[in-house]
Amino acid sequence: MRVIVIGGGVAGAASAIALRRIGAEVTVYEAYAEPAGQVGSFISLASNGLRVLRSLGVLEQVRRAGTDVPRQRMWSGSGKLLGDVPRGRLDGDELHSVTLMRGALVEALRAEAVALGAEVVTGERLVDAVTTEEGVRAVFASGREAGASLLVGADGIRSATRSLLAPDAPVPAYAGLYSVSGTADGVDTEPGVFNMTFARNGAFLHLAAPDGRIWWSAQVASPAPPDLALPGEEWLRRLAGLYGHERVPSEILAATTELHRPTLMHTLGAVPVRHDGRIVLTGDAAHPVGAGQGASMALEDALVLARSLAAEPSVAAALDAYDTARSARVAKMVRAARGNRDAKTAGPVARRLRDLVMPAGIRLFHERATAWLYIHDCGELPAVPPPAARTARDGDGLRQPVRPGGRPAVRG
Structure with a gap:
C-alpha cells in the first residue's frame, strides 16, 4: 500500500511511523520548509498518548526530549x-506525563519516521485531491502530482485536505482565548510539578524545564483576538497588567528572558465528513479538541488508523472501522475541552464559586472523572515486517532506489 500524508507535524509524523510499521510505503508532504519549528510553546503528553508512543517504538526518544512531570x-x-x-x-500509573517543546516532539517523531523508511518532502502545499475506485491523486501548488492508495490529511486546524473532502465543512473560529508563552530565569519552582493558576484574566501555566529555566504560558481570556504582531516588549507590558493581581505569575513575567510567538486558540464545529474511502482526516484537521490533549489524540488517531488498515480487507472498510473506533471518544473529548475553556474564561462569581468547591471536588471525583481519558489503550500494531527495501518517486515521476538502510533523505 502506498500512502500520502499531508502535513509533517505531530499527526503526520506519527501517522508515518504507524503506517511504515504495518509495511506501507509512505511519503509525507509538508507545506513549510521546517515543520518542526517552534510554533507555540510546550505541550504535554498524558498516559494515553505515552502508551501510543510506546506502541510506535518512540517513547524513550520523546522522553529524552522533554521532562517527566508526575504532579499537577x-x-x-x-x-x-x-x-x-x-x-x-x-x-x-508509572507512565508520568511528559512535557516538551512542540518542535522537539515533531523532530523526534519525524526522525523515527525517516529511520523506518518514510520520505519527507517539504515546501509542497496541497491544492487538490481526486479520488477514484483505484486510489487518490494529489496535486500540489508547485504542479507536482502524486498517486497513492490512501491520502491522510494531517494538516492541522486550517486543513486544506478537510476543505477538499468536505467543501461545506466548518471553518475555525476564535475560542475567546489566546496564548502567550516564554521562558524565565531565577524563579524558584519545584521540578516535576505542572502549576496552573486560575487567574483573573485567564489561566497561567508554569513548570521547571529540564535546563533549570521556567517554561510558562499565559492563556488569556479575551472576547476579541489581539494583534499578534505586537513587539515582545508590548506583550510583556500587557501581560504584566493582566496578571498584576497574582504574585507568582507576576514574578515569572518579570524574570522572562525569551518570548515565543503568540497564538490564538480556536474551536471547530463538527466535521460532517471525515473520510470518503480514499481520503481520511486525522488530528486537528478532524477535531482540534484542546484541553491539553491535542497531541495525545493525534497520536491515538495514527495508531488506530494503522491498526484498522492492517485488519480490514480494503481501504474503504478500514476507514469506516477507524471512524467508528474514534467517533465516540473524540466527541467526549470535545465536550471536555469545552468545559476546560469555560473554566479558564470564568467571570468573578464563577471564579469565587470554583475556588470554594474545587478542593472538595478534586478529592472526591478527580480520579473517577478522568479515568476514561487516561486509562485508554489503543492497543498494539500487528507484527508486520517492513519491506526490506523500497523505491522513492522523485519529482519527474521516475523511480530511484532509496539509499542504504531504507532511509530516504529529507528533501526540500
Whole structure:
C-alpha cells in the first residue's frame, strides 16, 4: 500500500511511523520548509498518548526530549492551593506525563519516521485531491502530482485536505482565548510539578524545564483576538497588567528572558465528513479538541488508523472501522475541552464559586472523572515486517532506489 500524508507535524509524523510499521510505503508532504519549528510553546503528553508512543517504538526518544512531570497543582489567583493530583495519569500509573517543546516532539517523531523508511518532502502545499475506485491523486501548488492508495490529511486546524473532502465543512473560529508563552530565569519552582493558576484574566501555566529555566504560558481570556504582531516588549507590558493581581505569575513575567510567538486558540464545529474511502482526516484537521490533549489524540488517531488498515480487507472498510473506533471518544473529548475553556474564561462569581468547591471536588471525583481519558489503550500494531527495501518517486515521476538502510533523505 502506498500512502500520502499531508502535513509533517505531530499527526503526520506519527501517522508515518504507524503506517511504515504495518509495511506501507509512505511519503509525507509538508507545506513549510521546517515543520518542526517552534510554533507555540510546550505541550504535554498524558498516559494515553505515552502508551501510543510506546506502541510506535518512540517513547524513550520523546522522553529524552522533554521532562517527566508526575504532579499537577492548581492554584487560585490569591495563591490558595485548590488541588494536587497526578499529572495526566491515574495515581499509581508509572507512565508520568511528559512535557516538551512542540518542535522537539515533531523532530523526534519525524526522525523515527525517516529511520523506518518514510520520505519527507517539504515546501509542497496541497491544492487538490481526486479520488477514484483505484486510489487518490494529489496535486500540489508547485504542479507536482502524486498517486497513492490512501491520502491522510494531517494538516492541522486550517486543513486544506478537510476543505477538499468536505467543501461545506466548518471553518475555525476564535475560542475567546489566546496564548502567550516564554521562558524565565531565577524563579524558584519545584521540578516535576505542572502549576496552573486560575487567574483573573485567564489561566497561567508554569513548570521547571529540564535546563533549570521556567517554561510558562499565559492563556488569556479575551472576547476579541489581539494583534499578534505586537513587539515582545508590548506583550510583556500587557501581560504584566493582566496578571498584576497574582504574585507568582507576576514574578515569572518579570524574570522572562525569551518570548515565543503568540497564538490564538480556536474551536471547530463538527466535521460532517471525515473520510470518503480514499481520503481520511486525522488530528486537528478532524477535531482540534484542546484541553491539553491535542497531541495525545493525534497520536491515538495514527495508531488506530494503522491498526484498522492492517485488519480490514480494503481501504474503504478500514476507514469506516477507524471512524467508528474514534467517533465516540473524540466527541467526549470535545465536550471536555469545552468545559476546560469555560473554566479558564470564568467571570468573578464563577471564579469565587470554583475556588470554594474545587478542593472538595478534586478529592472526591478527580480520579473517577478522568479515568476514561487516561486509562485508554489503543492497543498494539500487528507484527508486520517492513519491506526490506523500497523505491522513492522523485519529482519527474521516475523511480530511484532509496539509499542504504531504507532511509530516504529529507528533501526540500
